[in-house]
Every structure is written in C-alpha cells, then in structure tokens.
Amino acid sequence: MDGRKLLVYRNLNGHPVLGRYFRLWEAKEEEGESLHAFLHSLVMSGETLRDLLLKEMVRTENPFTMAVEGDRTVMPPAWKEVLQNDLGLLQAFLSEERFRALLEQKNQPPAFLELFRSCSTDAPRAALGAFFQRLPPEGPGEEACLDYARLLQTHGVGEFALYDAFVLDREGRMEPIEGFRPLAWERLYAYERQKKSLYENIRAFAEGRPCHHVLLVGASGTGKSSSVKAVVPLFRERKLKLLQMYKGQMHRLPEVFERLGDRPFKVILFIDDLSFEANEDEYKFLKSFIEGGVASEVSNILFCITSNRRHLIKEIRTERENDVHLQDFIQEMTSLSDRFGLTLFYEAPDQKTYFDMVVRMVENRGGAYVEQELLKKARVFALKHGGMSGRTAEQFVKSYLGGQMD
Known part of the structure; x- marks a missing residue:
C-alpha cells in the first residue's frame, strides 16, 4: 500500500496523522520510532483511525469530489478508473485485519486495536464505512464506483456534510460550529402557534416545496433565536444546515450565494437581532437578495431573521420627523420587512x-x-x-x- 498513489484523495498524505500511517507501510522510517510517532498523533487527535480516515475523506473538497457531488449524469470512464484506484487503496488502509497484522508484526499490545475501530455515528461517515465493508476482497469494480458517486450525491462533501451549523467569520470563511447542541424542540415552551408555523415552513423548505423567508419579531428572551436553531436537527436527514451571519457582513451575501447556490444542502441564513439606523445602508444588500432578487432564484437558501422591531428600525430620536431622508428610510424598512412571506410575533409572556x-x-x-x-x-x-x-x-x-x- 502506498498513499502516494492516491489521486482524488492525495491530500490525505499531508494530514499529520494519516500521513504517518501511510508512511508506516512504506517501511522507510525506523520502525519503532515511526509507529510510536503515529500512535501518539492518533491518540492526540481524539479519533479512532477508521473514524479519522472516513472523516477526512468526507471533508475532502476538490474539483473532482465537488463535480461528483453535483452531477448525476453518467461518470466518464477515466473518472471511474481514477476513483477505482483510490477506493482500492483506501479499502486496504481501512482494513482492520491489516491494522491487526501491523500491530502483531511490531509486537504491540492487542488492546491497541481499539485505536482503529469506528465509533462515530454521524450519517456521512456511517454510510461511507458501510460502503467499504460491502466491498469484495478483490477491491472495487465499476458498479462500486457508481455506488460511491451516489453516496457523495446523497450526503455531500466537505465540512457542510459533517456539521449542522456554521458561522461566517471576518474573512468570509464558513467556520463549523463544533458541538452545535441547540435546545431540544420539545423544550421550547409556549409559543406553540409560532413553532408550528416555523416548523411547517422549514419542512417545506427542506423538502423542496414553496416556502417563505422568515422574520421573527418580539421581545428579548422569548425564544426567537432558540426556535430557529432548534429546528435544524429535526431535518438533518434532509441535509438542512444553518449559517449565522451578522449585520456588518451583508456585503458578503453575493459570495455566500455563489458558494452555496449549487450545493445539495438546504441552508438557513440566520441573522440574529437585526435592526438598522437611518445612516446605515447594509439593508440594501439584504433587500436585493429577498423576494424579486437573487434569493428567489436560489432554491436552497432561506433567510431566518430575528429582530426586536417589526420594521427592523432602531428607535429614532430626532426633532426632524418630517426629514425627507428619514421618511424614505422608514418607507424602505417597511418595504423590506414586508418582503418576508412569514412574520412570527413573540410577545413577552404574561x-x-x-x-x-x-x-x-x-x-x-x-x-x-x-x-x-x-x-x-x-x-x-x-x-x-x-x-x-x-x-x-x-x-x-x-x-x-x-x-x-x-
């Protein structure tokens, strides 16, 4: 086995743990030192070897995997050959028997076998692991390559396939939120009418049916944000994701839509506690992307926005109530809020x-x-x-x- 022969997944050679494992089979380093360096790095990763390799395979986002993810047409013969090469190599690296033989060969305790075995239950890795377990000993054939392509089309590739929620950082990168554990849906007390409307709308979105962008309005602490976050795990099997943005990032909406518009995921663009002042113009980006604009042409992105104010206007304190600019701003904000097809009100509880x-x-x-x-x-x-x-x-x-x- 030689990890350097990988083509689609050649990036795995540069991984600090997997690269060491691949090099063990090349027998070029001093055996004891290289094995223990690998085992140390594996333990420090917090993952078993099988889980880690499957995770990095899912995470691999390159022109080949992206093309397979989005294309349901016939795979070209050359692509099948390339994929067949990699799947055969990875099948060997994922073999528990080979790992056991490696430990025995280098006089390591049998208990170390637990460092290999899978314990992850997330859908992409579970499906990928099951795929490799179904492969015959002689390796993958042409049909296996097609099955693998269908697997990527079902679960997607990259970090969006592995995580439920993301936040847009200052550089515009979509960073996964590790350990995203929103409040359970059934623990959102009261506001049953609002919850039902939100659930049905998100369900329609996840199923590819007509739906509305959502504006959740009400007092602080009433559960607006918690409701949006809690609905995401309910549609995990439909590949529903959440991307949180902030008001100052509105100018990044075009690149967000460009990066997500052709992906197989359904993405809630979540903006919390949004409101605007008369001297701010970020709302223009948002307005251009809602009804009648780009967002209406992209079926896999939905806005869910919370605010303390129905028309998204911060409290205005001015003696110039008849100022033309101010009146235009108020009219613009009213027009923007009216563009949300579903507005849910969260009143403070009695x-x-x-x-x-x-x-x-x-x-x-x-x-x-x-x-x-x-x-x-x-x-x-x-x-x-x-x-x-x-x-x-x-x-x-x-x-x-x-x-x-x-």
Whole structure:
C-alpha cells in the first residue's frame, strides 16, 4: 500500500496523522520510532483511525469530489478508473485485519486495536464505512464506483456534510460550529402557534416545496433565536444546515450565494437581532437578495431573521420627523420587512404563561417543588432579572435546581 498513489484523495498524505500511517507501510522510517510517532498523533487527535480516515475523506473538497457531488449524469470512464484506484487503496488502509497484522508484526499490545475501530455515528461517515465493508476482497469494480458517486450525491462533501451549523467569520470563511447542541424542540415552551408555523415552513423548505423567508419579531428572551436553531436537527436527514451571519457582513451575501447556490444542502441564513439606523445602508444588500432578487432564484437558501422591531428600525430620536431622508428610510424598512412571506410575533409572556414555563421546566428535569413556594421565587427572580420571558424562566430553573436561590 502506498498513499502516494492516491489521486482524488492525495491530500490525505499531508494530514499529520494519516500521513504517518501511510508512511508506516512504506517501511522507510525506523520502525519503532515511526509507529510510536503515529500512535501518539492518533491518540492526540481524539479519533479512532477508521473514524479519522472516513472523516477526512468526507471533508475532502476538490474539483473532482465537488463535480461528483453535483452531477448525476453518467461518470466518464477515466473518472471511474481514477476513483477505482483510490477506493482500492483506501479499502486496504481501512482494513482492520491489516491494522491487526501491523500491530502483531511490531509486537504491540492487542488492546491497541481499539485505536482503529469506528465509533462515530454521524450519517456521512456511517454510510461511507458501510460502503467499504460491502466491498469484495478483490477491491472495487465499476458498479462500486457508481455506488460511491451516489453516496457523495446523497450526503455531500466537505465540512457542510459533517456539521449542522456554521458561522461566517471576518474573512468570509464558513467556520463549523463544533458541538452545535441547540435546545431540544420539545423544550421550547409556549409559543406553540409560532413553532408550528416555523416548523411547517422549514419542512417545506427542506423538502423542496414553496416556502417563505422568515422574520421573527418580539421581545428579548422569548425564544426567537432558540426556535430557529432548534429546528435544524429535526431535518438533518434532509441535509438542512444553518449559517449565522451578522449585520456588518451583508456585503458578503453575493459570495455566500455563489458558494452555496449549487450545493445539495438546504441552508438557513440566520441573522440574529437585526435592526438598522437611518445612516446605515447594509439593508440594501439584504433587500436585493429577498423576494424579486437573487434569493428567489436560489432554491436552497432561506433567510431566518430575528429582530426586536417589526420594521427592523432602531428607535429614532430626532426633532426632524418630517426629514425627507428619514421618511424614505422608514418607507424602505417597511418595504423590506414586508418582503418576508412569514412574520412570527413573540410577545413577552404574561404571568400565567411564565409560571407554566417554570413548572414544566422543573418537572421535565425531575425536580421536586412546592408550587406556591416555587412560583413566588420565580416571580421575584423575574423582577430582578429583566422581566418574565422564556430565557428568564430557564435561568431561574437552573438556579433553583442548582440550589443557588436565596
């Protein structure tokens, strides 16, 4: 086996762990030193060898994998040969029997075999691992290459295939959010009508049916952002992703659409707590991409935006209420907010709803309570922490169950 013979996945040779593993089979380094350097780097990676190799295969995003991901036509013969070459080599590198033989050959403990075995359950790696397990001992044939192409078309390639959520950084890179664990959908209390509307709209989007860009409006702490994030895992099998942007990044919308528009993923562009002042013009980028603009021509990108204000206008304090520029700005903002086909309002909860939230949260966490005492403390906590809201209820319950109440 020689990793240098890889063509599509040649980049794996440069990986700090996998490169060492490939070189072990070349027998060019001093055996003991190279093996232990490899084992050290593998342990430090926090992954098993099989999981790591499958992960880096999925992550590989180059002209070949991108073309296969997006093209469902017949694969050219030369491409099949190239892919067949790589799949055969990778099949060998993914062989547990070969890894066991390597350990025995170099007098390593049998327990080290656990450093090889897969424990990942994410869909892309699980599907890829199952694919290699189905390959016959003699290696992949032409049909296997076509199966592999279909696998890439189903799950996608690159980091978007591995992660649910991303954030756009200052340089415009889409950085994955490691450990994205939003609040579970069933733990979003109250606002059932809003949740149902959001769910059905995102479901239509994920299934490729007509849907609307969404504006979620309401008081702070009412669950607008949590609702958008919580809906993403519900449609993971439909390859739904979330990309969070910020107001100051509106000028990057063209490149975001260019990079994502032809991918097989459904992407929620999420902008939290958005509002504009009269001297800001970032809204023009957003407006040009919503209804009637570029966004209407791209079926796999949907805006979900939260704001404390219905028309996205920050509080205006001016003595020139009749200023023409100001009136034009207000009209522009009204026009922008009206372009969202679905607007959901999240009002601050009344006392009864707030108390219901608190009781349900405590019960669902298995906490014991005396209702009258609990609600009295919840009311005092809200008075000290900005008023009654879902966020306040969550904070109170954590303090209450953690024994941090006065």
